[in-house]
Amino acid sequence: MDWDDAYANGPHIAGAADYPQRWAAAAAAFRAGLAAAGRAEIDLAYGPAARDRLDLFRPEGEPLGLAVFVHGGYWMAFDKSSWSHLAAGAVARGWAVALPSYTLCPEARIAGITRQAARAISAAAARVEGAIALSGHSAGGQLVSRMACRDGPLAFHLRARLARVISISGLHDLRPLLRTRMNATLGLDAAEATAESAALQVPIEGVRVHCVAGDRERPEFRRQNALLANIWAGLGAETTAAESPGRHHFDVIADLEDAGSALTRALTGE
Numbered sequence: 001m002d003w004d005d006a007y008a009n010g011p012h013i014a015g016a017a018d019y020p021q022r023w024a025a026a027a028a029a030f031r032a033g034l035a036a037a038g039r040a041e042i043d044l045a046y047g048p049a050a051r052d053r054l055d056l057f058r059p060e061g062e063p064l065g066l067a068v069f070v071h072g073g074y075w076m077a078f079d080k081s082s083w084s085h086l087a088a089g090a091v092a093r094g095w096a097v098a099l100p101s102y103t104l105c106p107e108a109r110i111a112g113i114t115r116q117a118a119r120a121i122s123a124a125a126a127r128v129e130g131a132i133a134l135s136g137h138s139a140g141g142q143l144v145s146r147m148a149c150r151d152g153p154l155a156f157h158l159r160a161r162l163a164r165v166i167s168i169s170g171l172h173d174l175r176p177l178l179r180t181r182m183n184a185t186l187g188l189d190a191a192e193a194t195a196e197s198a199a200l201q202v203p204i205e206g207v208r209v210h211c212v213a214g215d216r217e218r219p220e221f222r223r224q225n226a227l228l229a230n231i232w233a234g235l236g237a238e239t240t241a242a243e244s245p246g247r248h249h250f251d252v253i254a255d256l257e258d259a260g261s262a263l264t265r266a267l268t269g270e
Helices: 016-036 082-091 110-125 141-145 175-179 191-197 220-234 252-257 260-268
Strands: 040-047 054-055 065-070 098-099 131-137 161-169 208-214 238-244
Touching: 016 040, 016 054, 016 082, 016 220, 040 191, 040 260, 054 110, 065 082, 065 110, 065 141, 065 260, 082 098, 082 141, 082 252, 082 260, 098 110, 110 131, 110 141, 110 191, 110 220, 131 238, 131 252, 131 260, 141 208, 175 191, 208 220, 208 260, 238 260, 252 260
Parallel strands: 065 098, 065 131, 131 161, 161 208, 208 238
Antiparallel strands: 040 054, 054 098
């Protein structure tokens, strides 16, 4: 098997090169609109590192809870500024939404990014009361799934508030990445790949986890999507898995913009 091709999304998506610019433009427009309404808190620090920053978007009125979206990019690319618009659906349904940046590989290791994600969630949760719903895309799906592991870094008082985890096209077994060229940047070894793979860990008892991918995604992402729900179903978690019709790796997240989409309703528990 060609593992580099298995994890290569762009070459298999028409117009792939146009997506980053479109994401950034939509995100900037959403931020500007919420800022003008006095409902955006930008670049809140959650730690001392340059990328220890998050944005927080609030609904009209008191939030029903806190939703968090953790971006993807194979732990090597992007920051929070490209994804603000993905808060639109949950904000419209009355939730506050936090989007963190994190230090990228090779400056950081994936284990360190996992701990960063936990710190970002903690900082956002200190500002918003109520239930916590986590979502993440691709590498972000790995990061939020690790929050639902018994050995994960999420503080116990936050686990008590954790309502659900939505992993979108998540990577739940990192061991195949050891066979890819990108690992020259990720720096994974066998021990870290195992430790940071949610599918190889034990979930928090009773945690609700929903795994979703597009039905036009690469076969490896569809396999990884089904994997976590399958394994954790027998280990005490409440799991579901689904595939979004007609969606590929770059547009499966677009449903988070829509307050009425199945993905947004899953995130907000409705």
